Amino acid sequence: MSSDPRVDGSWTDRLPDPAPVVHRDLQVRVGGWDLTTLTREHLAYWVGCIPLQFGNTFIVVSRRDQPTFIQAYRNGPDDYDLEISDAPSKTRSTVVRDEAELVAILWAWLEGDRAAVDALDWEPSVHH
Secondary structure (H helix, E strand, O other): OOOOHHHHOOOOOOOOOOOOOOEOOEEEEEOOEEEOOEOHHHHHHHHHHHHHOOOOOEEEEEEOOOOOEEEEEEEEOOEEEEEEEEEOOEEEEEEEOOHHHHHHHHHHHHHOOHHHHHOOOOEEOOOO
């Protein structure tokens, strides 16, 4: 018996519809994990893993070719400090009270959706 998907008919040459958006060449740190590729589904999974990371309750997302980043620190259930750096000397922060909203904002940042990111109530960050 063959378990080759090309032979048994389980393989298809079509992507799911809609095909997932994939962001590559990233620098993502969640707890002790380093990632380079994210889909929105993967991002939601890893944000959900933040409470499981003892001693490191951050997620940091950046692109290898840009000096900017976005990061979230989990204070407790539905309580995240979100920080964004648009340039090395310009860092802003806000609070997000919902995990799904945090995922949406992180994804908007990855997608370059400045309107969604800038719609939050940002304040100058006190940590640099």
